[in-house]
Amino acid sequence: MSEPMAPAPDRRPGGRTARIRAQVLDAVRAELAEGGHESLTIEGVATRAGVHRATVYRRWRDVGGLLVDVIDAAGETDWRPPDTGSLLGDLTALNREIQESLAVRPSLAVALMSASFHSEQAAQAQTRLWADRYAQCAVLVERAVERGELPSPHTDARALLIAATAPLYHRLLLLRAEPDPDQPERDARAAVLAAEAGAFTVL
Incomplete structure (x- = not known):
């Protein structure tokens, strides 16, 4: 209800x-x-x-x-997406932020995600926050296109971002694995390779 x-x-x-x-x-x-x-x-x-x-x-x-x-x-916080000069660097930095927020004990990020499953109000607010974060991070893909790192200007930014970040949530929240300092870059690199191959190109 x-x-x-x-x-x-x-x-x-x-x-x-x-x-x-x-x-x-x-x-x-x-x-x-x-x-x-x-x-x-x-x-x-x-x-x-x-x-x-x-x-x-x-x-x-x-x-x-x-x-x-x-x-x-x-x-409302003055958060800005990473700007390292490369798509791989940006996604790696973003993943490191995510891993840190999920791995710290106790984790407020995890507590808020859990709360969103019990409160419709919280779920709606969480959806708004995620939508805003994806919109902010679209600039990572836009810059990569401008630098010639991606083959097409029609790259689906949200799909690429999900591919880069989702493995961290899966490992740390679902599998309860220990944080791996090398994982943020590995996951980012896999997403970049897929993007370079046109996996997130929309026609």
Whole structure:
């Protein structure tokens, strides 16, 4: 059953409101990383954040609202795709970021992914965040085309990015393998070779 949609919080609150939002979202991240979605409660977040629970209820309404705001806040950060001068270098750097975020214990990235399976609100926010990240990373493919690294300007950027990054999620999340420092480059190289062969060219 879908959860009721909480109203979207203000994206750039100032003064005391900004401080309270920062305290609460920091508390949500800590609670998620330590105990996962199952142990996340308004009361626990309020206590950790040092604010009254009525403040949390009034602004975020429920756990789903808290999750949405944490995920949306991730999209507000000034993140930029890598720019190393080559497609292989860019994809390798991107994979290293991903591996680090998944391998750290406890991992907030993993906790948020898990939470998205329990909350429709979180799932929708996660989808928006991923769509935004793919759109940002399309520039990696655009630059590669401009440098002549790829045979066609009609390369499907999202398909290439998925091919480069998905093996990391498979190994670390599904197989629970130990992080391999060489894996980010190996996976990136496999995707680049496939792209050079035209595997992601769309007609």
